[in-house]
């Protein structure tokens with residue numbers, strides 16, 4: 239079997255975990271990082287990987303492009319990748335709460351023949367939710383609970399004193415679209431659930447900080463014509479970024495494996 243070639247956009251905590259777990263048969267050939275990280279990332283990766291600041295500098299043809307660069311990274315690079323007819327697997331799904339950006343990405347994919355794969359990321363059940371939608375959905379709610387430290391540097395700091403919490407505290411309630419915009423490094427999952435279900439406005443979101451939490455907990459409750467389901471997922475955070483659950487990185491690894499495997503499960 240010939241080796242296939244991967245491009246990763248972004249080389250932070252998630253991308254590095256994905257790199258460590260890449261399945262045999264898929265090699266990391268290109269990494270796209272901000273200008274300011276070119277030198278350090280080249281030193282880190284050595285000669286075997288081409289480190290670029292724009293996807294348009296890539297002269298080869300990746301078999302898969304994965305975005306691990308956050309919402310600004312998807313906004314910066316998404317159109318070019320899709321416009322070249324490539325497959326782009328994304329985790330910064332919250333960027334799609336911006337209707338104008340979503341429209342441009344769809345348009346680029348349609349014009350160029352590219353495909354955008356919205357990965358399940360830190361949650362589970364997106365297959366069941368999307369299937370349930372076919373029968374009609376009545377309500378979808380999403381609750382996230384993380385340790386206060388995992389909300390540091392986010393909009394949560396404007397809503398609650400994270401260092402003073404002594405018990406689990408709900409600090410935000412709103413729609414998936416708003417949550418994804420306000421918490422770009424923490425609430426992409428809200429947008430993923432909205433995209434698989436009843437949309438950015440109708441999906442209800444509640445965010446909690448809990449000083450006793452050691453996991454990133456995600457609870458999804460769905461009601462519709464199919465019946466009802468509840469999922470609770472207690473994900474381990476990544477060692478190098480507690481905002482991000484390990485499962486999100488693993489969902490990228492799964493997308494990588496699907497490029498190699500003729501059977502998709």
Ligand SMILES: NC(=O)C1=CN([C@@H]2O[C@H](COP(=O)(O)OP(=O)(O)OC[C@H]3O[C@@H](n4cnc5c(N)ncnc54)[C@H](OP(=O)(O)O)[C@@H]3O)[C@@H](O)[C@H]2O)C=CC1
Nearest residue numbers: 248250251252271307308311329330359360426479482486
């Ligand atoms: N769907 C889901 O379930 C989940 C989605 N996510 C999304 O994944 C993203 C990545 O997570 P994680 O790796 O832990 O975050 P990190 O902050 O560790 O890594 C992101 C990296 O991307 C870089 N970056 C920023 N802008 C660009 C750009 N325009 N082009 C290339 N690289 C860029 C960042 O650089 P710099 O530090 O200089 O900004 C950083 O090095 C999160 O920001 C979040 O949006 C995360 C968890 C779950």
Ligand SMILES: O=C([O-])CC(=O)C(=O)O
Nearest residue numbers: 360424425426427482483
């Ligand atoms: O990884 C997680 O637990 C969820 C997350 O950060 C996001 O949805 O952006």
